[in-house]
Amino acid sequence: MTTTYHALTEAEAIAYAQGLPNIFSPDAVLTSREIGDGNLNLVFHISDEKSGRSLILKQALPYAKVVGESWPLTLDRARIESEALQLQGSLCPDLVPHVFAYEKELALTVMEDLSDHVIMRKGLIEKNKYPLFAKHIGRFMARTLFFSSDLGMNQQEKKLRVGRFINPELCKITEDLIFDDPYRDSENNNIEDHLKDAVQAIWQDRELHLEVAILRNTFLTRAEALLHGDLHTGSIFIKEDSTKVIDPEFAYYGPMGFDIGAVLANLLLNYAGQEGWSAGETERTYYREYLLETVKEVWTVFEREFRALWDNETVDPMSETPAYQDWYMNRVLQETFGFAGCKMVRRIYGLSHVADIDGIEDAAARERAQRLALAIGTTLIKRGRQASSIDELIAVAREASVAKEGVR
Numbered sequence: 001m002t003t004t005y006h007a008l009t010e011a012e013a014i015a016y017a018q019g020l021p022n023i024f025s026p027d028a029v030l031t032s033r034e035i036g037d038g039n040l041n042l043v044f045h046i047s048d049e050k051s052g053r054s055l056i057l058k059q060a061l062p063y064a065k066v067v068g069e070s071w072p073l074t075l076d077r078a079r080i081e082s083e084a085l086q087l088q089g090s091l092c093p094d095l096v097p098h099v100f101a102y103e104k105e106l107a108l109t110v111m112e113d114l115s116d117h118v119i120m121r122k123g124l125i126e127k128n129k130y131p132l133f134a135k136h137i138g139r140f141m142a143r144t145l146f147f148s149s150d151l152g153m154n155q156q157e158k159k160l161r162v163g164r165f166i167n168p169e170l171c172k173i174t175e176d177l178i179f180d181d182p183y184r185d186s187e188n189n190n191i192e193d194h195l196k197d198a199v200q201a202i203w204q205d206r207e208l209h210l211e212v213a214i215l216r217n218t219f220l221t222r223a224e225a226l227l228h229g230d231l232h233t234g235s236i237f238i239k240e241d242s243t244k245v246i247d248p249e250f251a252y253y254g255p256m257g258f259d260i261g262a263v264l265a266n267l268l269l270n271y272a273g274q275e276g277w278s279a280g281e282t283e284r285t286y287y288r289e290y291l292l293e294t295v296k297e298v299w300t301v302f303e304r305e306f307r308a309l310w311d312n313e314t315v316d317p318m319s320e321t322p323a324y325q326d327w328y329m330n331r332v333l334q335e336t337f338g339f340a341g342c343k344m345v346r347r348i349y350g351l352s353h354v355a356d357i358d359g360i361e362d363a364a365a366r367e368r369a370q371r372l373a374l375a376i377g378t379t380l381i382k383r384g385r386q387a388s389s390i391d392e393l394i395a396v397a398r399e400a401s402v403a404k405e406g407v408r
């Protein structure tokens with residue numbers, strides 16, 4: 001097979017996998033299925049009927065799959081994704097898929113098959129509980145963010161690493177879809193008719209626009225840590241005793257609160273959608289409590305582990321300055337609120353929505369979920385710069401659901 005770039009067929013994916021050293025035996029009987037359900041890439045699941053071994057080939061397309069060839073996109077994102085996975089794997093080997101190989105010409109990453117896990121968004125929609133998730137994701141974010149920042153790595157090497165993770169095309173998607181399009185009448189938006197009044201109100205809300213502009217500026221300019229860059233519940237594979245973070249093709253050096261906000265926003269989107277996924281008020285309240293406890297624990301574990309790394313592993317000579325750590329953590333918390341709010345708003349009427357909300361078939365229930373998510377999201381954006389505790393974020397969710405639905 002030619003290794004000049006072209007999108008692989010399922011048969012070519014088999015031939016490529018068969019040629020990989022030390023993975024399948026020569027008499028393996030391989031089958032291939034293209035299982036990509038994301039917005040951007042091809043994903044081939046390759047398995048050997050004889051041995052039961054399997055792996056994943058993920059290939060970048062030269063355009064955004066969700067839109068088509070009219071939206072060209074760099075193939076270099078496959079390099080960014082494989083390098084980010086390997087860096088994350090060196091810090092948290094149990095929390096990312098193992099990368100076997102990266103093939104530059106084909107923009108292809110060969111990685112561990114995680115099919116025994118489920119995508120967390122699906123698991124939450126099915127109302128499963130994951131008792132280790134908050135500990136896992138809190139540790140993942142504390143370690144990957146701390147050890148890629150000026151607190152945790154050589155500050156000159158960090159500048160070189162920033163250069164390897166300049167990711168302008170994928171950052172532009174985020175800048176447009178999260179920090180621009182939702183706040184004006186952009187053709188990228190995808191607005192259901194029944195929401196037009198709420199969207200108009202957002203387009204006219206100058207106080208909100210100021211906060212979004214400040215968050216956008218932070219995203220554009222603050223090379224604080226190597227982010228995953230798209231850490232929503234569709235980028236997390238999970239089962240009861242294991243959590244695996246996938247899909248870091250949006251990785252770049254940015255503000256820590258962007259990753260933390262993404263995790264919390266997606267828990268809150270599921271919270272907002274619960275009317276659609278619960279048999280009644282009791283079940284809804286019960287699962288929402290679980291989601292809010294998880295929100296609190298994610299932040300608490302992140303903060304505790306990040307502060308411990310700061311106390312024990314910092315390379316920054318000024319980091320012991322009294323009160324500096326508290327100032328830093330409060331700033332991360334405030335930006336987490338703001339970015340979480342932006343992530344919620346974009347998923348309700350921007351280009352790309354989420355199944356937690358759009359999967360609700362009953363139009364009236366879906367509309368209530370959308371309005372609740374917008375109320376929580378816009379309030380978080382406006383409150384962010386005054387925030388001082390994760391409890392305030394939880395109070396925003398509770399108060400919005402009481403105001404909109406009369407129940408928690």
Ligand SMILES: Nc1ncnc2c1ncn2[C@@H]1O[C@H](COP(=O)(O)OP(=O)(O)O)[C@@H](O)[C@H]1O
Pocket residue numbers: 035036037038039040041042043056058097111112113114115119234235246247249
């Ligand atoms: N390592 C893996 N093991 C098993 N399935 C995977 C793996 N990586 C991706 N997938 C499947 O492919 C889908 C799309 O993968 P993802 O990395 O999110 O692609 P995209 O970048 O296009 O969003 C996932 O939702 C999952 O079903």
Ligand SMILES: CSC[C@H]1O[C@H](OP(=O)(O)O)[C@H](O)[C@@H]1O
Pocket residue numbers: 038039040064066173174177230234235247351352
């Ligand atoms: C045109 S890309 C839209 C959207 O898709 C990405 O998500 P995923 O790769 O998980 O499907 C990312 O969130 C982008 O904002």
